[in-house]
Amino acid sequence: MNLSRTEGHRKGPSLSLAKWGILVAGFVVFVLVCFYLYVRSSDKDYRSVENRAVRIAKQQAGLKEVTDAASHTWDETVWIVSGKDADGESWVVFEKSDGVVKEKTTDNLTKKQMLAKFESEHEGASAPIRMIPGWFKGQPAWEIRYWNNDDHLHQSLGFYSFKDGTMLKTYVLSS
Structure with missing residues (x-):
């Protein structure tokens, strides 16, 4: 005995597997676009x-x-x-x-020349962690961050003249 006339004619789920796939893919695209816009606006x-x-x-x-x-x-x-x-x-x-302040590159030490000078003056020190041009005490300078010795306990931050590579100041950073 049937309790309902439509009991034998019920449909399956309203969302098929293909529709679920499209829905999930749309959500992923939405999240990626939102992330891209967030990064772009924060930058x-x-x-x-x-x-x-x-x-x-x-x-x-x-x-x-x-x-x-x-x-x-x-x-x-x-x-x-x-x-x-x-x-x-x-x-x-x-x-x-x-x-x-405008400095001609050929009148100053290049990054490669400063690196060679640094390595010759700091024998035993590991290669610099970071080497960038900067400004220190009113003049152009090279800023070099490096480990003091091979045990990697302390880092130093050295400032060197942009023109000839003479040491201006070194700071030993605590760990």
Whole structure:
């Protein structure tokens, strides 16, 4: 005996496997787009300041092609922009709050030359962890972070003249 006329004619689930797949794929795409927009918006302020630094380097220092732009903070925040002028000469521009300092690459130590000088003066020290151009005590400098010795207990942060690589100051960092 049938209690209901529709009991024998019931449909299966309203969402088939294909529809579930489309629904899940749509949700994954939605999450990825939201993540991309979040990362892009959180990076927006840094990128706008970087674009401003590049624009200043082109306008005030005469760079025609920019190869790198990075911020360095120690005593003050300085933007360091590398690039070439219209004649193809390589320059490094240090943008401070009170003006621009333009250094010709050939008149200063390159990263490779500074690394060789550092390794010759610090025998036994491991290779630098980080080596970047910076600004220290009112002048362009190389900032080098390295382990003091092979046991990797303490790191040091050394500042060296951008022009000739002479040591300006070294700080031993506690662990």
